Amino acid sequence: MGESVDLKTRGVRIVISVPDGGTAAGVARGTANGRLAVLGGISSLGTAGVVRPFSTASWRAGVERAVAVMAAREERTLVLCAGSGTEKGARRLLPQLPEVCFVEAGDFTGAALRGAVEHGVTQVVFVGTAGRLARLASGVLTTHYTRSKADTDLLAEITRTMGGPDELAARVAEAGAVPHAYELWEGAGLLGRAGRELCRRVAEVVERLTTEAGRTIAAQVVLVDPTGQRMIAMYGRLSR
Template sequence: MADLRTPNLPASARRVATGKLRYGWTTGTCSAAAAKAAALLLRDGDPPAEVVVPLPKGDRRPTFGVERCERDGDAAVAVVVKDAGDDPDVTHGAHLTARVALTETPGIVLRGGEGVGTVTRPGLGLEVGGPAINKGPRAQITAAVSEVFDLDEVGVEVMISVPGGEKMGRRTSNPRLGILGGISILGTTGIVRPFSTAAWRASVGQAIDVMDAQGAKTVVLTTGGRTEKAARKLLPELPEVCFVEVGDFTGYALKRAAKLEFERCVFVGMAGKLAKLAAGIMMTHWTRSKVDPLFLAEVTREAGGDAALAAEVAASNTGRHAWELWEGAGLHAASDLLCAKVADNLGAYIDGALVVDCAIVDFEGARLAGASPGARGRLAVEALA
């Protein structure tokens, strides 16, 4: 059994980037800024050119330019354009729009308009049928509006919309989570940290929570789009919600699934990630871990490869290179053995709380190249043909 270890996350996941990378603002912060701008127009009669809003944590109060602010009958509408900084965010440039109207009942009511997703499944901590505006942004919007109106005395309705949000939402994990028709209004700190893998980690946990709320007992972890597509074909009996692109957070996903008492995990990947997992590395981010060709050479020998092939593998550049050497030599047993080692390590990492299987597919995701013993007979191999 390998020595199991989980390297620390890259620094970008744990702190705000410095130097040339710019941080940005969440959809929640931008929505709060738009809501405050519209509220100020209702109160003062003049559209503000900029607004200052509180963040969920700390004393910082950033200033936002207001793209547009105008009356809409008895209501007011304001727009703040999201700047995601140097983070590769699909919502960068989105026009977060708030329509604010006064009501007779004191307090605040939040609604979702065009481009804000609707929650259709439990497990997200939001009302099914309601807008995908998370708890943090709800509090942030409320705090921003309360700086304009005393909500104990005045009633306010805020509708958040995002033109083009439906198209943006299709490029996120929202459809898988049952959030349909747009993006989510998100943010726990109000700040987008550049290239942060922490967001991915959080989304993995959220996806597993949704599976649990749906009563799923099997979680299928994949490393990317091609492996997920292959996994769905290999396990066609499972609903879409059971599949999650785990990226580099295999160990975290397993712990989450074990805590929620899932029964089975199937890991579907390609040679590079599997080579790390087979060696006992549970967090496979490229900056934190490397493929060990000497380990793969030992796998080669265990699988029956000769000394010459083992030497070639020991000198290989990548996990893919080593796998291609196995394939070229017809040593398919090495792929099966690699999967068996991954399954053993993942099972040991959670102390046997789940039954773990593993499968490896080729780099087009078009062929099953190997599987752990427990996976054989359970996979619809012909579906990849």
């Protein structure tokens, strides 16, 4: 700007706008603005509806803000999803809930749960693939962290608990990653039972963590297929 105008001798008025950014039928409808209580202005969050911050702190703040906005709308059921794929599946599974209830927690499940306790949420539904659920079942809230051996050891234990043969449990334990273990369950006809047990363990972790944060929140957990679109198993209880 300084190369075009001598700012010492004259001022400059700058207007930044997004065509149709703030209209009801415009760009803002495709963003996360409404969930973050950004209403009536231009939209600069991206037409995919996904905020891509430059720091983990801002991402976490976005998750916490989304939970706070949901609670301010007097909604009491929070649906946590790992990403946009699982969110689409979750919204098909729970069509009765408004959009504001669905939050892409990403790697910040712990922050989302603490926010849920703080804002009086009574029900948490977590929708995720086997990889995410395996980490949560182990109490690991930074769910992007790679710890495949520990994850598959847990799934091998579940295999045995659900009556799977030792040979299958050994193959699950040695699987290169959770998706391979998932395929082994599916091939052995154990996916439904083992998936429900995985969901049960995640629900236990969620309820324990919320209790430690100050108030137990009823948890439901849904295992979806790798595409995030089809429900495989579910476990949980309704809030009272």
